[in-house]
Structure formats: structure tokens, C-alpha cells
Amino acid sequence: MNRDLIVVGAGPAGINAAKVAATYGMSVTVLDENLFPGGRLLGQLHQKPNAKGSDRWWNGLEIAAKRIEEAKRVGVEFVCGSEVWGVFPGWTVMVQSLQGGQTYEAPRVLLATGAAEDPIPVPGWELPGVMSIGASQVLVNVHRVRPGKRVIIIGINILSLTIARELTLAGVEVAAMVLPPPSETSGERANFRVVLNQLLKVSHLAPSPFIKFVGPRIASTKLVEKVARFYPLSGMRVWGIPIQLRMAALEIKGGDSVEGIVVAPVDGSGHLNTVRAREVPVDVVCIAGGLYPLAELAATVGCQFAHVPELGGHVPLYGPNFETTAPGVYVSGNITGIEGAEIAMAQGLAAGYAICRDAGFMKKEEGDVKLAQACEEIRRVRQNADIQFLERIQEGKAQLARLWESYANNPR
Amino acid sequence: MWDWRVKEHSVLGPQKERPEVSFEFNGQTLKGLVGEPIAVALLANGIRHLRVSERNGRPRGLYCAIGHCYECCITVNDVHGVRSCLTPLSEGMVLSSARDLVNRPFRKDSAAKWTRREP
Numbered sequence: 001m002n003r004d005l006i007v008v009g010a011g012p013a014g015i016n017a018a019k020v021a022a023t024y025g026m027s028v029t030v031l032d033e034n035l036f037p038g039g040r041l042l043g044q045l046h047q048k049p050n051a052k053g054s055d056r057w058w059n060g061l062e063i064a065a066k067r068i069e070e071a072k073r074v075g076v077e078f079v080c081g082s083e084v085w086g087v088f089p090g091w092t093v094m095v096q097s098l099q100g101g102q103t104y105e106a107p108r109v110l111l112a113t114g115a116a117e118d119p120i121p122v123p124g125w126e127l128p129g130v131m132s133i134g135a136s137q138v139l140v141n142v143h144r145v146r147p148g149k150r151v152i153i154i155g156i157n158i159l160s161l162t163i164a165r166e167l168t169l170a171g172v173e174v175a176a177m178v179l180p181p182p183s184e185t186s187g188e189r190a191n192f193r194v195v196l197n198q199l200l201k202v203s204h205l206a207p208s209p210f211i212k213f214v215g216p217r218i219a220s221t222k223l224v225e226k227v228a229r230f231y232p233l234s235g236m237r238v239w240g241i242p243i244q245l246r247m248a249a250l251e252i253k254g255g256d257s258v259e260g261i262v263v264a265p266v267d268g269s270g271h272l273n274t275v276r277a278r279e280v281p282v283d284v285v286c287i288a289g290g291l292y293p294l295a296e297l298a299a300t301v302g303c304q305f306a307h308v309p310e311l312g313g314h315v316p317l318y319g320p321n322f323e324t325t326a327p328g329v330y331v332s333g334n335i336t337g338i339e340g341a342e343i344a345m346a347q348g349l350a351a352g353y354a355i356c357r358d359a360g361f362m363k364k365e366e367g368d369v370k371l372a373q374a375c376e377e378i379r380r381v382r383q384n385a386d387i388q389f390l391e392r393i394q395e396g397k398a399q400l401a402r403l404w405e406s407y408a409n410n411p412r
Numbered sequence: 413m414w415d416w417r418v419k420e421h422s423v424l425g426p427q428k429e430r431p432e433v434s435f436e437f438n439g440q441t442l443k444g445l446v447g448e449p450i451a452v453a454l455l456a457n458g459i460r461h462l463r464v465s466e467r468n469g470r471p472r473g474l475y476c477a478i479g480h481c482y483e484c485c486i487t488v489n490d491v492h493g494v495r496s497c498l499t500p501l502s503e504g505m506v507l508s509s510a511r512d513l514v515n516r517p518f519r520k521d522s523a524a525k526w527t528r529r530e531p
Contacts, residue, residue, distance in 0.1 A: 033479050035449065035500055045423060057423055081498070083479070098499065116480055128460035128473025135477035143452040144418040144427045148460075170418045256471055257460050294480075 003027045005355060006093045006106040008084045008297060011039020012067065012341045013333025013348035014112035019071040020352025024361040028076050029104060031095060033083040038064035039114055040134070041341050043141040045169070046162045048386050049204060049212075058386070060341065061141070067345070087111075087301050091328060108328045108355055111297050112348065115312070115334040118289040120180040120189065122154060124252030124261075125287065133288035137163045140170035148284035152261050153177045154249045155288030156195050158202045158387055163286075165239050175282055176235060178247040178263055180289070182270060189289060192245045192266060193228050199243075200224065201391065233265055250277055252285050261285055291338045291389065298335065301326045306403045310396030311337030312389075319404050321354035321371065322347075330355055337396055338389045339382065346381045350374035416456045433503040444501045451477070451484050451496035454507075462486055462496060463509045 005021050007014045010032035018028045030037065044060030068078070079095075082102070086094040093104040117132040124130070129148055131139075133155065136147050150173045153160050164174045179195065180186040188194045203215025218224055228245075235242035250262040250272070264277035292313035299305065303316040303324040315337055322330045332351035333344040353374050357367025382394070390396065420426070430445040437454060444453025451462065451474050461471040462484050475483040479498045487508040488494040496507075 033498060035447070035498060059424070061424070081500075098494075117476065126465065126470060126472060128462065128471050131474060132476050135475065138477040139452070139455070140418060141424065143448060144421070145416055145452050145455050146418060147455070149414060169423060170421060257473065 001029075001102070001104050003029050003104055003106045004359060004361070005029075005108045005110065006031065006091070006104050007110045007112055008032075008087075008093070009039060009112035009114055009333070009335075010034070010037030010068075010078055010080065011112060011114050011333060012041050012064070012344040013114075013351070014039070014110065015064075015067045015071050015076075016345050016348030017110050017112065017330075017332055017352040017355065018076040018348075019067070019074055020349055021355055021361070022071065022074040022076045024356040026356065026359065026361050030071075030076060030078050031082045031084050031093070031104075032078070032080050034080060036080055037068050037078045043134075043137040043166075044341060045141055045166050046387070063341075084297065087297055087329070108330065108359060110322075110330045110332060110351060110355065111295075111316075111324075111335055112331070112333045112344075112351075113294045113297060113335050114344075115291040115338055116294040117287075118292050118313075120155060120186050120287055120289040122181060122249055122252055122285075122287070124254070124258075125285070127252055127254045127258050128256070129254065129258030129283055130252055130285045130287065133160045133163050133286045136172075136284070136286050137166055140172065141166055144170075146170060146172050147286075148258070148282075149173060150175050150282045151284040151286055152249070152263075152280060152282045153286045153288055154180050155189060155286075155290075156243060156245065157189075157198065157288060157290060158389060159291070160286070160288035161199075161202075161238070161243075162387070163288075164241050168239060168241065172284075174241045175280060176242045176244045176247070176263075178244045178249050179266065180287075181248050181250055182266070182272060186289075190248060190266075191270060192231070193224065196228055196231065196245055197224050198391065199245075200227075202388070229268060248272055249285075250274070253279065258283050258285055291334070293335045293337065295331075295335050298324060298326075298329070298331065301329055303329060304407060306400065308337070308396050308399050308403075310390060310392040310399060312396075315400065317400070317404055317407055319408065320375070321358060322351040323354070323358070325407065337393060337400070339393060340385050340387045340389070342381050342385060343378060346374065346378040350378055416458060433501065435501060435503070435505040435507060437507045438509055446502060447500045449497050450486070450488065450494075450499050450501050450505070450507060453501045454496070461509070 004026035005028045007018045007030040010030045021028045041060040041064040082095045082097040091109045095102040182190040200215045200219035235244035247263045253260045260279045265273045298316040316324045332347045353370040356362040433446045460473045462473045475481045484496045485493045
């Protein structure tokens with residue numbers, strides 16, 4: 001099947017890029033392996049700190065439904081339950097679904113595959129009942145089933161905090177949030193001072209007016225050390241959930257499925273006090289190690305990559321028009337770096353304009369203007385974003401732009 | 413009374429109504445909602461042990477819920493290796509967690525303990 005554009009991933013970036021492309025007359029098919037479109041937007045549910053009334057809740061399910069409807073209205077075709085397993089020169093897009101295999105041919109492909117979760121292996125993590133933090137969000141918010149009765153979350157970050165709240169809203173008891181065991185793998189994620197500082201930076205989202213006011217002002221100052229030293233072992237509660245920055249998970253226990261988790265306190269120098277280890281009864285453990293760009297398809301296509309920790313890991317190099325080093329292959333959304341859905345949506349629009357212009361479906365002058373406006377909008381959305389996953393995302397984007405400049409001046 | 417399904421949600425509101433269908437898992441007849449992922453229908457019935465590890469016969473279940481990890485693979489209507497987190501449930505589906513373990517040597521006693529199939 002021939003198309004002007006194939007979009008891989010029906011998340012916020014893919015939907016918006018497809019909508020723009022179809023608006024300007026491109027034949028577009030969006031492929032996604034999930035049962036329905038929307039990507040990770042579908043499970044998102046959190047309160048916006050400064051909004052009032054009905055605007056107070058960010059309801060990803062509703063937002064996704066609107067964007068999908070807008071895209072369908074201008075002729076975008078969504079094909080779900082379809083996994084893109086290969087993209088070959090042509091471009092030939094190979095698809096596998098329960099109905100069998102399909103092939104699409106398109107001069108342009110947009111990879112909007114989003115992000116994947118970075119797991120932190122803990123002994124016993126193979127037991128049924130252990131899952132990624134994102135899995136628990138999908139289960140309660142998208143599929144409306146509970147993973148179990150009582151959860152402990154390993155890994156304290158903005159994503160796990162948000163989802164911890166979503167779990168309690170769905171009637172799941174969150175017994176505590178703890179750190180992973182210290183190891184070379186867990187790295188800074190097990191360092192309570194680093195995690196505390198990161199939390200303080202996002203504390204403007206906390207429900208408590210005190211934390212909301214004081215938190216951001218303490219972040220990165222000498223006061224953090226005082227807070228760290230006096231931080232109670234039982235944890236401070238946010239939304240009724242004990243955030244136990246001084247406790248680390250050691251082992252998950254159970255026969256047929258999760259029955260408990262062994263935790264131990266971490267002292268001021270970051271050493272585990274295994275003598276004081278105790279087993280907490282839970283039937284679910286969620287592991288929250290952070291997100292990284294899901295860029296496997298870009299790698300198989302042969303795109304050049306850069307390792308930019310400020311963006312979340314390995315990202316494909318891309319230029320001001322979102323095109324990678326593989327001609328005709330574009331990227332948009334979290335594959336370019338870990339940020340929130342609002343930025344992904346803005347990036348989708350920008351990539352859509354770039355693709356239309358490059359493909360000749362828009363006059364160059366109009367395309368240049370629309371792309372510039374859309375990129376300015378990305379910057380504005382980034383500045384005002386409620387939730388920021390990575391502290392140094394702006395630096396990351398600047399670094400990537402420099403790397404692209406280098407590449408553009410010496411293409412190999 | 414505690415329920416695996418979230419029937420009421422204070423912010424998201426009620427879920428869209430969907431017809432209930434019957435299906436089989438390891439010979440047991442169960443009920444689920446048409447179109448929901450198989451893994452979700454099983455979870456709603458309190459079933460989290462989906463397969464056994466090919467390495468040591470220990471129980472395994474859902475991990476990522478979005479098709480990345482392949483931990484949730486089960487046999488659906490005689491087709492092996494189907495990701496239960498992404499496959500929609502339909503009336504009369506026959507599901508099974510048991511299958512011959514692959515080439516690695518494993519302890520027969522631990523596999524027998526954890527596999528649901530009759531020895």
C-alpha cells in the first residue's frame with residue numbers, strides 16, 4: 001500500500017503530525033501496536049497546579065479523543081493492533097498484526113514511538129505482581145482494573161509520584177514509595193540526597209501549600225542537607241502516601257505472586273542498614289526507573305545517534321525540520337527526548353508542517369513561516385509546562401542542536 | 413467489598429458499558445468484557461500468573477502492559493507467544509499458559525510445581 005506519509009506511533013506527537021499532513025492533502029496512515037490510538041496520553045490523569053474549576057484536571061483520555069477525532073475528520077487513517085517491525089530503504093514499512101503481515105511504501109516516515117521505561121532489577125522482580133510504574137497507570141486508568149490491593153513503589157520521581165496519586169484515586173492502597181537498592185545499576189536513583197533535591201524542584205506541584213511554597217526555595221541550596229539529615233524514616237506524606245527517601249528495597253518475596261517486600265533504612269552516608277531490614281506485606285510492587293527514548297526503529301534504519309543524558313539517553317540526531325540523518329525519516333515526540341505530552345503535541349504539529357513543506361504539499365514560504373511559528377510554540381509550551389521530567393532538558397535540546405550543526409557541516 | 417475492577421472513579425467517571433463474554437483459561441471457564449486485553453480479563457478474575465519462565469519454570473506475569481516486554485505471552489486458540497496485554501478478548505477464546513519449555517535444562521520438579529498443566 002502506498003502513502004505520502006507513514007506515521008509510526010499514534011501518541012500525541014503522531015496524531016498531531018498526521019492531522020497537519022492530512023490537512024494539506026497528504027495521504028497518511030498512522031500505525032500503532034496498541035488496541036486503540038492515543039499512546040500514553042490515554043492513562044494520564046493529574047491535577048494542574050495553577051488551573052481552576054473544570055480545567056483543574058489533565059485528563060489524557062479526553063484530550064486524546066479530541067485530537068484523534070480532529071485527525072480522522074481531515075482524513076487520517078489509524079491502523080491499530082499493528083506492530084512496525086522494520087523500516088527498509090524505499091521506505092518500505094513492514095507491519096505485523098494478528099491478521100498477518102502488511103507492507104506500506106512511503107517516501108516519508110515519521111517515527112513517533114515515544115518512550116520506554118528503564119527498569120531497575122531487584123531480586124524477586126520476576127514474580128507476577130511486579131510491574132513497571134507505567135503498567136499500573138495503564139491498568140487503573142485505561143483498563144479500569146486494579147493490579148492488586150496494596151502497592152509499594154520502588155523509585156521516587158515525578159512520574160511515580162503522579163501515578164501513586166492515580167493509584168489511590170482508583171482505590172489501591174500505596175503503602176510507601178521507597179528507593180531502589182544501592183548498586184552500580186541504580187546509581188543516582190538510589191541516592192536519597194539527589195532524589196530529595198529533584199523532588200524539591202518539582203514541589204510546586206505538591207498539594208500542601210507549605211511544600212508548594214517552601215520546597216522550590218530550598219532546592220539546590222545548603223538547606224537541602226539539613227532537610228536530608230532530619231528526613232524521617234517513616235517518610236513524609238503527600239496525598240496520604242509515605243515518601244520514604246531513607247528506605248531502600250532489598251528483595252521482593254512470594255511464591256506464586258508478590259506477597260511482600262524487604263526494605264531497609266539507608267544511613268546518612270548512603271549505606272544500607274541490613275540489620276534493620278523488615279518485610280512489608282504487599283501484593284504489588286511497581287518499579288519506576290525513569291524513561292528513555294524508544295528509538296529502536298531509528299537505529300535499524302541507520303540514523304546517527306547521540307548519547308545525551310539530559311534528554312534521557314540515546315536520541316537520533318535531527319535537524320530543525322525534525323528530519324534525521326536518514327533522508328525522509330523524521331522524528332517527533334518523546335523519541336527526541338523525554339518531556340510531557342503537551343510538548344509532544346506541539347512537536348507533532350511542527351513536524352507535520354516540516355513534512356508538508358519538504359514534500360511540496362505546502363509552498364516553501366508558507367511552510368517556513370508555519371514551521372517557525374510551531375517551533376516557537378514548542379519553546380513556549382516547554383517554558384510553561386506543569387511537569388518536567390528531566391531537570392536539564394533545555395541544555396539537552398541545545399546540545400542536540402549543536403551536534404546537528406556538526407553533522408550538517410560534515411555529513412558522512 | 414474489594415473488587416479487581418474499578419467500577420467507580422471519582423474523576424474519570426463510569427467506564428463505557430461493554431458486553432460480557434465467556435472464555436477459557438487452562439480449562440477453566442471465566443467471564444470478561446469483550447475487547448479488553450486478555451491480560452486485563454484474567455486480572456479481573458484474580459489471575460496474575462500467566463506463564464512460566466523458560467529458564468527455571470518460575471511463575472511469570474504482566475510487567476509493562478504495553479507490549480514491550482513479552483512477559484505476558486500466552487497461547488491463544490493454539491497460537492503461541494501472543495502478547496495478552498495487547499490482544500482483545502472475544503467470545504469463546506481458548507487460552508492456555510502451559511507449553512513445552514524450550515531447550516534449556518531445567519528442574520523438572522520446579523516446572524511441575526509451577527505449571528498449571530496436568531503432569
